[in-house]
Amino acid sequence: MTYAGLDIGSRTIVLVEFDEGLKDYAILDTGPNPIQRCQQLLDGKTYRGLVATGYGRHLAATAFAHEAISEIKAYAVGARYLYPDCRTVIDVGGQDCKAALLSEDGNVRKFEMNDRCAAGTGRFLEVMARALELSIGELGDHALSATRMTPVNSLCTVFAESEVVSLIARGEDSRTIALGLHDAIATRIAGMVRRVGPRERVVFAGGGALNACLGRLLSQKIGLELTVPEQPQIVGALGAALVARAR
Amino acid sequence: MADYRSMWAELGLDLEKHDILLGALPGMYEGIFLTQDNRPEGMAYFDFVIGEIHGLRVKELMDHKASGGKVVGLFCVFVPEDLILAAGAIPVGLCAGTQFSVPDAEEVLPRNTCALIKSSFGFKVGRTCPYVQASDFVIGETTCDGKKKMYELLGQYHPTYVMEVPQKKTPLGRELFLEELRGLKAKLEEETGVTITAERLAEATALVEAKRAALRRLHNARRARPVPISGLDALLVTQVAFYDDVVRFTEKVSALCDELEGRVARGEGVAPAAAPRILVSGSPMAVPNWKLHRILEDSGAVVVGEESCTGTRYFTPAVAKNDGTLAGQLAAIADRQLETHCACFTPNDERIDDVLTLAEGWDVDGVVHYSLQFCHTFANEAVKVEKALAIRGVPLLRIETDYSDEDMGQIRNRVDAFLEMVRR
Numbered sequence: 001m002t003y004a005g006l007d008i009g010s011r012t013i014v015l016v017e018f019d020e021g022l023k024d025y026a027i028l029d030t031g032p033n034p035i036q037r038c039q040q041l042l043d044g045k046t047y048r049g050l051v052a053t054g055y056g057r058h059l060a061a062t063a064f065a066h067e068a069i070s071e072i073k074a075y076a077v078g079a080r081y082l083y084p085d086c087r088t089v090i091d092v093g094g095q096d097c098k099a100a101l102l103s104e105d106g107n108v109r110k111f112e113m114n115d116r117c118a119a120g121t122g123r124f125l126e127v128m129a130r131a132l133e134l135s136i137g138e139l140g141d142h143a144l145s146a147t148r149m150t151p152v153n154s155l156c157t158v159f160a161e162s163e164v165v166s167l168i169a170r171g172e173d174s175r176t177i178a179l180g181l182h183d184a185i186a187t188r189i190a191g192m193v194r195r196v197g198p199r200e201r202v203v204f205a206g207g208g209a210l211n212a213c214l215g216r217l218l219s220q221k222i223g224l225e226l227t228v229p230e231q232p233q234i235v236g237a238l239g240a241a242l243v244a245r246a247r
Numbered sequence: 248m249a250d251y252r253s254m255w256a257e258l259g260l261d262l263e264k265h266d267i268l269l270g271a272l273p274g275m276y277e278g279i280f281l282t283q284d285n286r287p288e289g290m291a292y293f294d295f296v297i298g299e300i301h302g303l304r305v306k307e308l309m310d311h312k313a314s315g316g317k318v319v320g321l322f323c324v325f326v327p328e329d330l331i332l333a334a335g336a337i338p339v340g341l342c343a344g345t346q347f348s349v350p351d352a353e354e355v356l357p358r359n360t361c362a363l364i365k366s367s368f369g370f371k372v373g374r375t376c377p378y379v380q381a382s383d384f385v386i387g388e389t390t391c392d393g394k395k396k397m398y399e400l401l402g403q404y405h406p407t408y409v410m411e412v413p414q415k416k417t418p419l420g421r422e423l424f425l426e427e428l429r430g431l432k433a434k435l436e437e438e439t440g441v442t443i444t445a446e447r448l449a450e451a452t453a454l455v456e457a458k459r460a461a462l463r464r465l466h467n468a469r470r471a472r473p474v475p476i477s478g479l480d481a482l483l484v485t486q487v488a489f490y491d492d493v494v495r496f497t498e499k500v501s502a503l504c505d506e507l508e509g510r511v512a513r514g515e516g517v518a519p520a521a522a523p524r525i526l527v528s529g530s531p532m533a534v535p536n537w538k539l540h541r542i543l544e545d546s547g548a549v550v551v552g553e554e555s556c557t558g559t560r561y562f563t564p565a566v567a568k569n570d571g572t573l574a575g576q577l578a579a580i581a582d583r584q585l586e587t588h589c590a591c592f593t594p595n596d597e598r599i600d601d602v603l604t605l606a607e608g609w610d611v612d613g614v615v616h617y618s619l620q621f622c623h624t625f626a627n628e629a630v631k632v633e634k635a636l637a638i639r640g641v642p643l644l645r646i647e648t649d650y651s652d653e654d655m656g657q658i659r660n661r662v663d664a665f666l667e668m669v670r671r
Contacts, residue, residue: 055656068663069667070663071660096657109668111661113661115654
């Protein structure tokens with residue numbers, strides 16, 4: 001009796017299989033043809049229920065999924081399963097970031113999302129890592145090793161990249177620049193989180209939660225502890241799988 | 248559609264560009280409107296009007312001009328249509344609702360100007376709107392800084408007359424607006440050579456009031472659950488109100504209302520009774536701006552009202568009984584216009600009350616606050632609207648966008664999450 005959740009994001013596709021508990025998961029790059037990639041991922045597998053979320057959810061629902069749910073709901077359900085006392089979910093994904101306030105019984109009460117701009121998203125961090133010639137996995141620790149911060153003023157991904165280039169040219173230490181970049185987007189995300197009126201427990205999920213520096217700054221700025229799940233990237237797909245089971 | 252090319256050429260349209268614009272509309276309209284389930288038969292007239300969007304109605308305006316009449320363009324509900332009609336002129340709302348004309352505008356206007364202002368200006372400089380071309384002059388107003396300054400620039404391309412709308416609803420503000428109406432009356436008389444008498448004005452006001460009453464009737468039919476007409480169709484009717492012939496339009500809307508009231512009596516609707524009922528509140532939506540309604544209704548919601556200038560703000564206030572003298576009528580018109588609870592006023596708490604009344608009376612599950620990007624007045628008022636609704640337990644979703652399609656995915660995302668939240 002296996003159920004599956006599929007989170008088709010802008011950067012990664014996550015599949016979670018669920019029976020009595022979390023059974024298995026897979027994380028793949030989205031690539032240029034997400035539906036084809038999903039079909040490869042699902043090839044030869046049958047599930048009692050399959051629910052899709054993420055940007056590709058509607059396409060997936062037309063092609064093979066039983067239902068599509070928003071990422072807000074998926075993350076809320078996933079985070080509540082992992083932490084039943086969770087009241088706030090922050091998700092920093094590839095091309096957006098969101099914050100949701102949950103009621104005591106886990107329903108979404110209020111949410112905020114970034115608009116069309118990439119500031120405050122994983123994409124921002126990716127572009128900046130490249131400008132600093134680091135991998136996305138190295139960026140957070142690099143910033144944490146800084147002893148001071150070089151402020152970065154631009155939040156726009158394009159402008160911030162040019163700002164970083166000129167800071168490097170000026171001879172600034174790349175660690176202090178990295179810290180400045182994290183501080184800039186943490187400020188932006190924290191503003192969004194404050195708008196929903198966050199309450200503990202706050203779960204920080206999505207690919208962005210793999211970045212320890214971002215989590216630390218965010219926690220400082222909103223003045224609340226953040227809980228990062230062991231596999232923060234799979235929370236949305238897990239929520240979708242749980243919705244599939246509850247159908 | 249008949250061949251209007253010679254008319255368009257005579258109006259000085261950029262024919263090549265205009266062809267591209269008109270070429271895009273039928274496919275878009277079909278995809279959005281004609282694919283809806285269970286549409287009222289009475290919408291056939293409005294489909295026809297859109298099919299003839301730059302054709303038959305423009306021809307009527309040209310015929311009116313040929314027989315010595317004037318055509319007056321306008322953009323805003325503060326400009327009283329009855330005063331224009333009383334001068335024997337035809338008021339016509341101008342094109343302002345598409346991304347198509349924005350690049351033309353951006354060659355002149357600052358980019359960080361709202362889409363409505365850019366679109367309207369772009370239609371003139373790009374010569375792609377037959378209505379502005381056909382108009383003898385346009386009447387602007389001072390309802391926001393962006394428009395106010397745009398009209399100065401528009402005046403370099405087309406005769407433009409600007410009337411002042413006060414910023415506060417005070418006796419002094421009313422005095423100012425009344426004086427502006429007297430000034431507009433003089434301007435219209437000068438342009439048309441027609442003297443606006445008490446009789447002429449009373450007759451014109453009766454026509455405009457009948458149109459408003461018909462729109463209020465349509466608005467009231469949308470209180471029913473299930474709702475007898477989609478938000479898209481109802482929005483379209485209000486949009487058409489700005490440029491169609493006032494008498495014919497009133498007849499067609501009344502006929503549509505007969506049909507809708509029949510549906511309500513039989514418990515028939517365009518969506519399941521359980522579909523989330525949404526009130527849209529905020530910036531106006533000029534033709535063919537159907538973006539938000541389309542996303543909402545595609546996602547399974549029904550829009551049951553627009554607290555907007557292409558909604559309740561256009562048709563809710565009515566002229567009060569007056570002594571019938573010219574001065575008395577003008578004062579009554581001033582009062583009616585100033586009952587428009589637009590975010591250009593400060594304070595504007597009456598708008599918050601309107602939203603609350605609609606949320607309750609139209610059995611609304613959630614409110615979507617729509618602001619055009621760079622529309623500072625509405626974007627700021629969203630804060631108060633959200634707070635007032637929260638006290639009543641009505642959730643609100645803020646959408647800030649423009650006319651481009653690039654953020655459709657993001658908006659759909661939020662709308663889906665919002666509908667999951669409000670679904671009963």
